[in-house]
Amino acid sequence: MKQQTLETAIQRLEEITAQMNDSELTVDQSITLYTEAVKLIEFSEKKLADAKLKVEKLSVGVQNEE
Template identity: 40%
Template sequence: MEELTFEKALLQLEELITSLEKGELSLEQSIQVYEQGVKLTAFCNKELKTAKLKIEELKAESKSE
């Protein structure tokens, strides 16, 4: 299985949103797509927090030099 990256998760999330907006899914399918979207959103938020912390660390290191 391919490793999920922020960019891939974001692309998948955009595709899920598009499929929901079309309104062609059954209720059960919509719930499954929504659930997957929630998981992808949590993954993206985690990745963004990690990136933010890394940037803050780099800024702090550069100020101390």
């Protein structure tokens, strides 16, 4: 399995959104897609929070060097 990245998570979320908007899904299919979307959103939020923390640490380091 390919390693998940923020970009692949967002791409998959876009696919799920299109599927849920454009097709006739059963309730079970909708629930499955929704569950996957929630996990992808949680993954994306964590990736963004980690990136923000890294940027903040780097910014503090740069400010301390000045």
